[in-house]
Amino acid sequence: MRRLVAGIAAGLFLTSAAVLLARDGEAEGEAALPEAAMADAAETQKVRELPVIPELGPPPKADPVSKEEKRFNRVDKDGDELITLSEIVQPRRKRFANLDLDGDGMLRFEEWAISTIDKFEGADADGNGTLTRAEYATTAPKPRKPKPKCSC
Template sequence: MSRFIAGILGTLLLLGAGLLWWQGRAQDEKPVTGPPPPLEAVSTGLPDAGDIGDARGPAPPVPPEAPKLSREEVRFNRYDRDRDELISRNELMGSRTAAFRKLDTDGNNLLTFEEWAVATGERFKGADADRNGLLTRQEFATTAPKRKAKVRCRC
């Protein structure tokens, strides 16, 4: 048992001496003051970019910009699911068949962008009460679809 206690005391003594030595060395080192050395003076061991500049090859091509779509084209594309530039009755959804029939002026069950644009242009003209080509908030409010009155339960 005395050997065990002596071993523990010896270990603690060595740890204490190491800690004092470490603290003494930390106080001897002087902190670095002043501006940092210039980058040319610091050697990283890495090759200079000028040495391997030709090995990288040409810059990659710049991707083309997508054309900016008008608001009507975005709305049209929302319904044109198969992107064939035509909106079929199924694409416009079964619940909107009455609205589709109004927009399909030639009755071929296909809605072209021209038919769509004419109908929305007429809707704009109908809302523009003062005929200045601009919609005020009050004029825009008239373009909202009419809501059907909800049937209330008479239980």
């Protein structure tokens, strides 16, 4: 507790000393300038003019597109303002084709669960068909990298 109070007191002391020194330096700097130099500086500031900015017209109006309109436009691939069944199903067909390993157009449970089965078999180090705690720990997902807060 004493350390905390001593730390706060020391911080306040250092802060007030820095403020006083800064004020003292400003006062000395002003006194060190001759009056002629101060008059020249004031005159220079009076002569300076602001640049002329050409007049711009009104900004273009933004076409507000709602979230629902954006979602519709993503699905409407041909842009005819109508969504067909094939436009909705097409993205899913690619994923289905990746899962349908034998290409028979039918998805068996094993095909759907292949990544889970592969993960299980990879973790089963002794090949006995069961996972111990240590083997199961190897299946834990890797931590994700944090996303940057800005794209600077």
